Structures are given as C-alpha cells and as structure tokens.
Amino acid sequence: MRPFEYAEPVSVGEVCEILGRHGEDARVIAGGNSLVYFLKRRIVSPRVLVTLQSLPAALGTADPMPGGGLRLGALMTHGAVATHPLVRERCPQLATTAANIGSVRVRNSGTIGGSLCYAHPAIDTAPVLITLGAEVVIAARGGTRTLPVEQFFSDAFKSVLAPDELLTEIRLPGHGRPLRGSYIKFVGQKAKSSMAIVGIAVAIRGGDGAPVEEVHIVLGGVSPTPLRARRAEDLLRGKRATPELLRQVGAAAAAGTAPWDDPWASAGYKRDMVEVLSRQALEGLTGLGPGYQG
Amino acid sequence: MAARFVGARIKRREDRRLITGEGAYVADLARPGMVHAAILRSPYARARIRAVDLTAARQSPGVLLALAFEDLQPAGPLPLPVPHPALKAAQEFPLAPGMVHYVGEPVAVVVAEERYAAEDALDLIRVEYEPLPPVVDPERALAADAPLVHEELGTNVAAHLEQETGDVERAFREADHVFRERFRVLRGSGQSIEARAVLAAYDPLLQALTVWSSTQTPHLIRRGLAPLLNLTEAQIRIIAPDVGGGFGSKGVFYPEEFLVPFLAIRLGRPVKWVEDRREHLQTAIQERGQVHEVEVAVRRDGRILAVRDRFVADQGAYTPWGIVVPVLTATMVPGPYKIPNYRFEVTVVYTNTVPSAPVRGAGRPQAVFVMERMVDRVARELGLDPAEVRFRNFIPPHEFPYVVGLRSRDGRLQTYDSGNYPEGLTRALRLIGYEEVRKEQERLRAEARYLGVGMACCVEATGLGPHEGATVRVDPSGRVYLYTGASPQGQGHETMLAQVCADALGVELEEITVVTGDTAGIPQGTGTFASRIATVAANAVTAAATEVRARALRAGAYLLEARVEDLDLISGRVQVRGVPEKGVPLGQVARVAAGAVPGPGSPMPEGVETSLEATSYFTPAQAAYASGTHAAVVEVDVETGMVKVLKYGAIHDCGRMINPMIVEGQVCGGVAHGIGNALLEEPVYDGSGQLLTSTFMDYLLPSAAEVPEILLDHVETLSPLNPLGVKGAGEGGTIPAPAAIAAAVEDALAPFGVRITEVPLSPERLRRLISRGERAQDGGRG
Numbered sequence A: 001m002r003p004f005e006y007a008e009p010v011s012v013g014e015v016c017e018i019l020g021r022h023g024e025d026a027r028v029i030a031g032g033n034s035l036v037y038f039l040k041r042r043i044v045s046p047r048v049l050v051t052l053q054s055l056p057a058a059l060g061t062a063d064p065m066p067g068g069g070l071r072l073g074a075l076m077t078h079g080a081v082a083t084h085p086l087v088r089e090r091c092p093q094l095a096t097t098a099a100n101i102g103s104v105r106v107r108n109s110g111t112i113g114g115s116l117c118y119a120h121p122a123i124d125t126a127p128v129l130i131t132l133g134a135e136v137v138i139a140a141r142g143g144t145r146t147l148p149v150e151q152f153f154s155d156a157f158k159s160v161l162a163p164d165e166l167l168t169e170i171r172l173p174g175h176g177r178p179l180r181g182s183y184i185k186f187v188g189q190k191a192k193s194s195m196a197i198v199g200i201a202v203a204i205r206g207g208d209g210a211p212v213e214e215v216h217i218v219l220g221g222v223s224p225t226p227l228r229a230r231r232a233e234d235l236l237r238g239k240r241a242t243p244e245l246l247r248q249v250g251a252a253a254a255a256g257t258a259p260w261d262d263p264w265a266s267a268g269y270k271r272d273m274v275e276v277l278s279r280q281a282l283e284g285l286t287g288l289g290p291g292y293q294g
Numbered sequence B: 001m002a003a004r005f006v007g008a009r010i011k012r013r014e015d016r017r018l019i020t021g022e023g024a025y026v027a028d029l030a031r032p033g034m035v036h037a038a039i040l041r042s043p044y045a046r047a048r049i050r051a052v053d054l055t056a057a058r059q060s061p062g063v064l065l066a067l068a069f070e071d072l073q074p075a076g077p078l079p080l081p082v083p084h085p086a087l088k089a090a091q092e093f094p095l096a097p098g099m100v101h102y103v104g105e106p107v108a109v110v111v112a113e114e115r116y117a118a119e120d121a122l123d124l125i126r127v128e129y130e131p132l133p134p135v136v137d138p139e140r141a142l143a144a145d146a147p148l149v150h151e152e153l154g155t156n157v158a159a160h161l162e163q164e165t166g167d168v169e170r171a172f173r174e175a176d177h178v179f180r181e182r183f184r185v186l187r188g189s190g191q192s193i194e195a196r197a198v199l200a201a202y203d204p205l206l207q208a209l210t211v212w213s214s215t216q217t218p219h220l221i222r223r224g225l226a227p228l229l230n231l232t233e234a235q236i237r238i239i240a241p242d243v244g245g246g247f248g249s250k251g252v253f254y255p256e257e258f259l260v261p262f263l264a265i266r267l268g269r270p271v272k273w274v275e276d277r278r279e280h281l282q283t284a285i286q287e288r289g290q291v292h293e294v295e296v297a298v299r300r301d302g303r304i305l306a307v308r309d310r311f312v313a314d315q316g317a318y319t320p321w322g323i324v325v326p327v328l329t330a331t332m333v334p335g336p337y338k339i340p341n342y343r344f345e346v347t348v349v350y351t352n353t354v355p356s357a358p359v360r361g362a363g364r365p366q367a368v369f370v371m372e373r374m375v376d377r378v379a380r381e382l383g384l385d386p387a388e389v390r391f392r393n394f395i396p397p398h399e400f401p402y403v404v405g406l407r408s409r410d411g412r413l414q415t416y417d418s419g420n421y422p423e424g425l426t427r428a429l430r431l432i433g434y435e436e437v438r439k440e441q442e443r444l445r446a447e448a449r450y451l452g453v454g455m456a457c458c459v460e461a462t463g464l465g466p467h468e469g470a471t472v473r474v475d476p477s478g479r480v481y482l483y484t485g486a487s488p489q490g491q492g493h494e495t496m497l498a499q500v501c502a503d504a505l506g507v508e509l510e511e512i513t514v515v516t517g518d519t520a521g522i523p524q525g526t527g528t529f530a531s532r533i534a535t536v537a538a539n540a541v542t543a544a545a546t547e548v549r550a551r552a553l554r555a556g557a558y559l560l561e562a563r564v565e566d567l568d569l570i571s572g573r574v575q576v577r578g579v580p581e582k583g584v585p586l587g588q589v590a591r592v593a594a595g596a597v598p599g600p601g602s603p604m605p606e607g608v609e610t611s612l613e614a615t616s617y618f619t620p621a622q623a624a625y626a627s628g629t630h631a632a633v634v635e636v637d638v639e640t641g642m643v644k645v646l647k648y649g650a651i652h653d654c655g656r657m658i659n660p661m662i663v664e665g666q667v668c669g670g671v672a673h674g675i676g677n678a679l680l681e682e683p684v685y686d687g688s689g690q691l692l693t694s695t696f697m698d699y700l701l702p703s704a705a706e707v708p709e710i711l712l713d714h715v716e717t718l719s720p721l722n723p724l725g726v727k728g729a730g731e732g733g734t735i736p737a738p739a740a741i742a743a744a745v746e747d748a749l750a751p752f753g754v755r756i757t758e759v760p761l762s763p764e765r766l767r768r769l770i771s772r773g774e775r776a777q778d779g780g781r782g
C-alpha cells in the first residue's frame, strides 16, 4: 500500500468539492472491504483517500417515500439493510439478501452504496435492486442525477460514475401490488460468506394460480454486469406457470449468459446452475415447488 | 503418585492472551532501526533468467539494498534436513540462480526503510526471462519428451522405491477376486491465519544473531543457518514467538529463513519480512498430490489377501523434507488391516510447482483414501456391509505389538505398538447411529433425496525422533521454569506440558512458566511436526521434572534434617510425609541448591547438588501408532452437486490423553482440515504452471459455517513405548476425513452408480459424475 492523504469531509458538498479537485487521484472509502484490498494489491493507489464516515447520518438510514417506496442512504451497511423494519416490510428479499452477504464483519462495515460502486459481477445487491426497478441518486459539484440501477454498471468492476461523482442514495419505487421476489445466492461448496458463484434474483406479479403478469429475472456472476434474462422473461410473461414451462424458462435464462471459468466453477457449471436455480426460484414463487433449498 | 493434572480437562493457559489480541507475532515486533524486505518472485513456472537489472530499484527512494543471486555471498544451497539414499536431490538456492522452477520462486530481494518503498522498488527490477515449457502434471513429467524441471539431474524422477512383504504374486493367483482402481488425490496446503514472517537483528558487539521466525522448528532453522552464514550455532538465537498456526507449512527452511538474517548482517540493521497471503498461497509448501493404481486380491468372504499399489507422487520443484511424504503414504497403505502380502512401488517426480513437504496428515490421508476406497469397493462387489468387511480384516486387538512387515520411514521394522481398531469402528458407528441412518437413507431415497454414510479408519505413526528435550529449573523465588524445543503454533503446549510437569514435580500448575520456541532456552530441539510433542516432549518433561524432584528431596533432607525416604514434594513444598507442617517451600530448597545457603565461601551442603534443575531428552526408539475412525453422513443435492455433511463422528486413539479438551480441539481442527481436503481445498495450476488460486476468494477453505458439529469419542490404548503411555493427536483428525466423506458421497449416489476416485470433490465434478450416471441409467432403460 502506498502512502496517501486522508480527508474527512462532513457534507456531500464537501466530498464533491474534493473529488472535483483531485479527479482520478482521489478515492472515496466507505466500508473499505473492497477498496483496502485494492490498495494493498496496488490495483489502485490514490493520493487522497476520502472517508465517508463523517457524512450526515441520513446517508446511513432508510426512509419511506410516497407511494410505498423507500429511499436507502448509500452508506447503509448490509447489516442495517438486513434489519431495518421498513426494508423488511417493503422488500423482504432485499433484507434477506443483505443478511447473507459476507460475514458479520463485512455486514457491519460494508455499505450498499459501496457494493454497487465496487461493481463486482457477482455482487448480491444489484440483481435484487434491478428486479425491483430501483434507481440510484448521484451527486457531483454541478448537481445530482438519477439513474436506474440497471444502467449503473458499465463493465466488470466498473460503473458509470465519473471520478468526481458520489453515489448518495438508492430509491425503490412503490408498487400498486408489491412484487413477490426471491434471491438465490449460490456459493456451491464455498464458504457461506463468499461471493456468489451465480446469483439469481426473480420477482413476479401474479403467478399464484393465475397467469404471471410481470416477471423480472436478473442474474449475477454470469456476465460482466448484472444480466437481465429477457428471453426467459418473455417466455413466462402472461402465461400460467407449468413445470414444463419453467424448465424452458430456466434453459432460456441459462442460454443468455456468458460466464467464464473460475478455479472453483467452470463456465458450463455456472450456466447449468442458472438453469436449475432460476427454475427452482420460479417454482417457489408460483407454488410449483419448494424453491431453492440451499 | 496419583495424577492430579494429567488427564484433566484444563483450560488452555495461552488462550486468554491469544484470543484477546495480546499475542505477539513476528509482524507485531519491532527493533530500533528496523527496515523491511520485499521479494521479487518468478512469474514463470519454468524460465531461464538471462539478466537481472537492479539499477533502477537501487535508486528508488528509501531503498538500501537490492540483490539477486550473484550478489549473495555465500549463496547456499539451502539445507536438506531429511536425506534419503534413493533421493536425487536438486539444490535449492535462496535466490534463483539462472533458472526459475515454479511461480513464486524468489529471484531478487529489496530492503528499504518502509515496506511500501521496498515494494515500489520491486516494480523497477528488470528481469529478462526466457520462458520455457513447464511440466505441471506429475504423470506427464514421466513422459520421455517431458521438459526437465532440473536439467542437471537428467530426469524428473526424484526417487523410485519398492518394497514387498509376503508373496504378492501368489496371493493374487490364489484370490477369488481381484479389483483394480485408479485414484487421484489432488494437492492441498496448510493455511495458517498468520502467514510466514522473519525478523533478524545482528549485534556486531556480541557477534550474535537473533532471529524471530514464525517457524515450527527453531532449532532446525539454527542448524541450517549456521553453516550458511558461517556462524557457530552458539552465535545464533532463534525465537519463535507466538505463531499463528503452522500445519506443516512452517516446518521448512525456506529461502527467507536465510535471506532475512543475511540481509540484517550485511546491512547492520534489523530486517523484517512479513509474507502476505498471496505469497503464502504461492510459495508455502503444499502436499497430497498423488496418482495411485491399486489392486487388491480378496477371498470370497471379504478377507483381503494382498494389495499392490503403484503410485506417482508430485514432489513439486524441490525436496525440502526429502521424500518423507511418499514414503509415509507407501508404508501406511495397509493401515489397520491384517494384510499378509503387500507391495508398493512409488515414483516421486519433480514438477514446476511449489515444493511438496508434509502438511498435517503427511501422506497418510492419501494412503487411507486409497485403502479405504478399496475396502468399500470390496464391500460393494461382494454385497457386504462396508463395516463388516472392515471388521473381518482388522488386526485383532490381542495381536499387538503387530509387525507389519515393512521398513518404515526411519528404516526400522514397522511395528504397531498398541491399538483396538474394532472398538474404534464400533464406537464411530454408534456415534452416528449407523442402523438408524441406513433406515433414514432408505426412506429418503423414495423422495429422491440422497443420503449416504461412509466410514474410514487410519493408523498413524506419531511421536517420531530423534529427540525432544526439556529443562526444568526451580528459581530461588520458587517459580518453576520449563524450557523445551517443542515450539507451539496454537496446539496448547504450554498448558499440556505444565500439566505433565506439575504432576511429576509436585507443584501447582500456576507455579510453572513454560518457555517454548527459543533456542536459548534449551541446547537441542527438533520441533513440532509429526504429532510428536505429547509423546516426545512430554516424556522428556516427566523425566526432567522427576529428576528435579529427586534433587529437591535431597536438598530438602539437608534443610529439614530428615531422611530423603521420609520426604514428599506436594504443592510446591518439600515436607515430611504425614507431617505437613514440617516442610519448606520449594524456593527455599532452590536457594540451598543455588549455594545461597549457607553462602559464598562455604562448601555445598552434603548431598545437595548444585542448581535445582535438570535437562532430559526423550529419544523414542520408534513411532507410537495412534489410530482413528471416522464416520460421516452426508446428503447430496443431485441437481447442484452440493454435499452437506449432516453428521460427523470421530474416534481417536492417542493413548493416554494428557488433556482431553486439547485432544478434542486437535481432532476437531483436524477434521475441519480434512473436510477441506475432501470438498474444497485445491491449489489449481493452469497448463503453464500459473497458480490460479492465489487468494482466499479462489482457494477455498471450510469456514465455521461449513464444518458440522463433530461428535467425538475416544479409545485409549496406552502406548507401551513411553512412560506416559501417550501417542500423538495432531493429525489423526485430518487423515481419515477425505476417505470418510468420499465414501459417504459414493454411498449417497449409489442409485446413480457413481464411484468416487478423486478428492477434492467439487460440486461440479460430482454433478458431472451424477449426470453420467443418469445417462447410463437412461441408456440402460432405453
């Protein structure tokens, strides 16, 4: 790790000011779970490290939004997301997802904003947020902009954030009738606290005995950025789920992926798991099976 | 004398320090003027080094020294502490001399005022490599056209060994059945929480070198270092402070053990090097890689008449522990079974991968995997219960000492001292509720859920020589100091040895300070490996403490004006038996022995030896054979290939348990390691010899969440080979685990006809086997 200056701003405006001044030479640090590793390995060597820990408390909490929606501060830790009553009530699958990220230590320090900005292809939060139609709020010296989470990622470990921008907030829209969803973090034989081999987020409206009106299937770990399984969604939308149809949906989801080999899982295995697990997830939501029994 | 402490479940005295962050590891230590080393490592598995240009590195800010092989004077080679007549050893140097042989081999070293400055300078070193095709696969290494790892040896074969007992040919001719199988055990490693670290300081005034090393073997480091640095052993003090785990990977004389002291002398400043995890994964020794072709000859009733095993052992690039691992495998294949005819043939081969040396289990997990898988095969082929086949083949409890018929690793006739293998299996099956599990398995199969049960038995040579010693000294304050060469890495030696000492001497536990891991504490030592400390060091402690007790009684006789025969040493007081008020505290006795009473100028009192202390070395004539039996219940998810360990029972026999709580901790930790070997741990090299698993994101370890509750029970067959009757307990938890889990998985997947012949078992490999089985069945039906 190379030496760096340490800045401790107390407002979003001040952070943006520092980032604007130093550009590529500055980096914000939230929980540090990913960044410190990058610093140690010298993958990044910023001259100025900007801690977010003294920003206003509102950046670390969740508030209701009109119409049943929610806003989550970018600095909310995974632990806070997992236990916040509003999150648990309005999007239980996000709370459960956060509860299964990393270890206790990672959950107590890792932030939801940091996890999105880290942009690991298998990050757990992103697929769930995308199935829920979430947006991010981004601040810079010149003002703020809002973007669907789906458009936030540009490549593996890359987001569309400019060097002088700060992610401040995640917004979950309200829905007339809430989407029912689930997330499968599949780690295979790896430690429960590790990153997923594949992550499968599914959310549907309808489907409980009736046709599936709306369906979102977003996959993690099988392409550089979270992948929406459009062909699979199209197959299911408007139809009544049957075991055979869900088998086809699973196969379609797998067919659209472009995974790579890792030492602990080949591309082929990842694809197979997408097929098996997206089918199981949908079986669970449509009452055709017990769902994933990890 | 009744044992008060030996056998008791006493909490480990080191734990408060270690788990509250009060431990002092090498990385925590600092010396005035200390500077930092960083090492440039080979990015190639096999390459010629054409040139190393250190100019820019030397000019980098804060850099004090940058060296390559040519700059080392002297330059090695590194010691080979365990030679073998059959071994064609390649010389290993602290920095690569013209060739690199594995990814991670040290090529150059930089010392700077700060660690980051040393690392900055590494980036500026220009090495001109000529990459050459490497040999990564051990079987490929035997091909006629395979590249040579060490051209100067003219072959990739490091050693070839054969041994036979009985008449194997004949047994195969006369057998009712012969079964053949090929097994692969992949590499694994020892991942301690603390990686390696060395800090060295040279005092020119005293001409003395002090080295703090995160090592399992301080005395062996001193032995290796002295000739390399042209110092006497008396000039070198090696201290292993708190060491955060070892598992074998800190039992080796690594290049850094030389480089750091060498640099400290050269610079005249203390030098520290702390390995990072990536370096540890890349360069710390590994083990296990073997490919076996095995045949068994059996009688109709399941009795195994003969075993023939031919295997290739992957040695990696060097032989830091000789060929101990393959020899241990070869000689331990027969395990707990009475097999009159056995032949092995092992070819040890060099590959362009990190060197192989013992990791917890040391060759035995492979031997057990091979033998136990074959026993399961026999059971399946003959339609017998796998437990029954084991009972039919065990060495009966009344046949000890049992002569196996082989020469073991120390060249002696391999003789098991004691054991009760049927009892072990009976208890293991009881632990997991074997009969009920079988019923449950039947029931769940109807629901397309796949439960399986497996078992594995092992015998393990523990407590190896040549010696370990103990000095017991009573300070004039009355405090007892115990010094030993047996340096711990978290096993609880301080507690266990204090228990032994307290009983033998007759003092309270709290009165004893145990000093480990310091060559200044005791002249000779061997170190911690091969599950040897409870056997070798503890018996040395008994002998030394017994001698001190005798001296204390003689000095007490002078002080109390009593006859030695009438005295006793109880709770730190020498007193007249039956008259406790007539006694003196041990400190007072120590002052007499120190010559403080009557005082300078007077003769020593008659019958009182100078200094209340004794040093004793225990030198075992042969190994004490511990044993273990494991039974596992797993469920396999046939859609994902995931294995869940539902129940795990482990029986261990380490003779007398000095502290059952410590033994159980060792067994549980060992099982976790074994589960890692069975399901997770695998250093993956690609075809070009690059290690693909150089972080814990890629090298998978079992975490607490993946290790099931381990049900424990013990068999205690005392060893007749040492006064305490103990055998080792450090590795028995690991050794049978891969075999037990493999057996359970195979049993679970019996409906698919899956055979497990390789570990670790990744979900992906399993799924492939399952779908192959499904296809075969579909084909069968269609």
Ligand SMILES: Cc1cc2nc3c(=O)[nH]c(=O)nc-3n(C[C@H](O)[C@H](O)[C@H](O)COP(=O)(O)OP(=O)(O)OC[C@H]3O[C@@H](n4cnc5c(N)ncnc54)[C@H](O)[C@@H]3O)c2cc1C
Pocket: A027, A028, A029, A030, A031, A032, A033, A034, A035, A036, A074, A075, A100, A101, A102, A103, A106, A109, A110, A111, A112, A113, A114, A115, A117, A118, A122, A123, A124, A125, A161, A165, A166, A167, A168, A193, A194, A195, A196
């Ligand atoms: C052992 C371990 C296990 C893990 N397991 C999981 C898991 O199971 N599932 C999972 O999804 N994740 C996992 N993670 C990653 C975890 O989610 C981290 O919390 C996350 O990657 C980073 O969050 P952080 O707050 O620590 O960010 P940091 O490490 O501080 O920052 C990460 C990156 O984001 C940037 N950044 C952070 N916050 C902002 C912001 N508000 N605006 C702009 N840029 C920002 C930083 O500059 C940096 O580049 C794991 C991490 C570890 C170390």
